[in-house]
Amino acid sequence: MEDYYINNTSQDQSYNYSNITTDYYNSNFNTTQYYKEVPFIMQVLTYIIIAIGLPLSLMAIYALYYMVQSDQVAPIFVINLLISDLLQFCYMIVEVSEPEHKAIQMVSGLFYFFGLFASVGFMVCIALERYLVIVHPLWYRFRRTIKTSVALCAVVWVQPFVFIFAFSFIDQAQMAIVIYLLLPFPLLIFFLVGTFKALSASISVSSDEKRRIVGILVLVLLIYTLLFLPIILNFLKLCIYNMYDIYEDILTTLSLIFVRFSPLADLVLYVFMRKGTVDKLLASVCCCRMDSNDISSPSV
Numbered sequence: 001m002e003d004y005y006i007n008n009t010s011q012d013q014s015y016n017y018s019n020i021t022t023d024y025y026n027s028n029f030n031t032t033q034y035y036k037e038v039p040f041i042m043q044v045l046t047y048i049i050i051a052i053g054l055p056l057s058l059m060a061i062y063a064l065y066y067m068v069q070s071d072q073v074a075p076i077f078v079i080n081l082l083i084s085d086l087l088q089f090c091y092m093i094v095e096v097s098e099p100e101h102k103a104i105q106m107v108s109g110l111f112y113f114f115g116l117f118a119s120v121g122f123m124v125c126i127a128l129e130r131y132l133v134i135v136h137p138l139w140y141r142f143r144r145t146i147k148t149s150v151a152l153c154a155v156v157w158v159q160p161f162v163f164i165f166a167f168s169f170i171d172q173a174q175m176a177i178v179i180y181l182l183l184p185f186p187l188l189i190f191f192l193v194g195t196f197k198a199l200s201a202s203i204s205v206s207s208d209e210k211r212r213i214v215g216i217l218v219l220v221l222l223i224y225t226l227l228f229l230p231i232i233l234n235f236l237k238l239c240i241y242n243m244y245d246i247y248e249d250i251l252t253t254l255s256l257i258f259v260r261f262s263p264l265a266d267l268v269l270y271v272f273m274r275k276g277t278v279d280k281l282l283a284s285v286c287c288c289r290m291d292s293n294d295i296s297s298p299s300v
Contacts, residue, residue, distance in 0.1 A: 038250075038253055042253070042256075042257065043096055045257060045260070046092050046095065046096050046260065047096060049089075049092065049260055049261065049263065049264060050089055050092050050093060050096070052264060053085070053089060053263045053264045053267065054086075054089045056267050057082045057085055057086060057089070057263065057266075057267065058086075060078075060082055060267060060270040061079055061082050061083065063270070064078055064079045064082075064270065064273065065079065067273070068146070074129060074273065075273055076146065076149040076150065076153065077122050077125040077126045077129060077149065077153065078122075078126060078266075078269050078270060078273055080118075080122050080153045080156070080157075081119055081122040081123065081126065081266055081269070082263075082266060082267075082270070084115040084116075084118040084119040084122060085115065085119060085262070085263035085266055086115070087111045087112065087114060087115025087118075088112055088115045088116060088119075088260075088262075088263055089263065090108065090111055090112075090115075091108045091109065091111055091112035091115070092260070094108035095108070110164065113160070113164060114160050114161065114164060116259070116262075117159075117160035117163060117164070117180065118156060118157060118159075118160050119262065119266070120180075120181060120184055120224075120228070121156035121159060121160070121184075122153075122156055123184065123188070123220050123223070123224060124184045124187055124188065125152060125153075125156060126216065126220060126269065127187070127188050127191040127192070127216075127217055127220050127221075128187075128191060129149075130191070130195065130213045130216050130217055131191040131194055131195050131217070132144075133205060133209075133213055134195045134198050134199060134202050134205060134210065134213060135194055135195065135198045135202075137202060137205060163176075163180060174235045174238055174239045175235075175239045177235055178232055178235045178236050178239060181228060181231075181232045181235075182232055184224065185224065185225075185229070188217075188220060188221045188224055189221065191217060192217045192218065192221055195213065195214060195217055196214070199214070212272055215272050216269060216272045216273075219268060219269060219272060220269070223262060223265045223266070226258065227258045227259055227261055227262045227265060228258075228259060228262070230251075230254065230255040230258050230259070231255040231256065231258065231259045233255075234251055234252055234255040237251075
């Protein structure tokens, strides 16, 4: 009886050991497959983003520059936003070229964060400028000048440099990045809600301009929510739990992929700055909503 118990016990232990070994092997196999496939996917997506975004960004900057020459202030912030995207493209080009010197990789990484933080600031400036057109139209009409916009752009460009220099001396750098990237989120929501509330009271702005302004504000909030919020939540998770495993690494990779699409999404803002096709599209959407409301409302 004792021999039988010992044999069964040894069999169970060997069975459990084999299960653990199998699970460990499968985990290592999945991890190996992950580290083989993800860099290739990231590289292909980076090539696509560069090939599409870089020439279109240069063309959009060129076209918006002529809009500024015709004494239009609004495109200035979009131009600077696209310039910050060019810094991110420079980092992507260096990354896919795989330089041997670590100094080049470090400098390009600093340029990437510099451009990323600056793009967040210019998105807030775009939303603020569109908010002022609707909520404070008289103040905006008499106070808006190209010099004021250029001065504000200079402040936005200096601010990421100060932040990067400051958080390099802080132990909790990830938490500082989370706070920095989370601050614009309530501002963007406030600008959108305030614009919706003051939309009907604004008389000096045409209906086409109102639709375009609301479209820009909604687009900026969507870009920030869909592309920037995942990486903010990922940094926040790393700060709170301080964990690292394959699943967390997958979430990190996905958040990095999302934020890399932000330069392509910023190009849609250029489309909203142009009059014509977008006005017709927004007008048709508004008309469809009005028609659906008329149909759904009962007749008295």
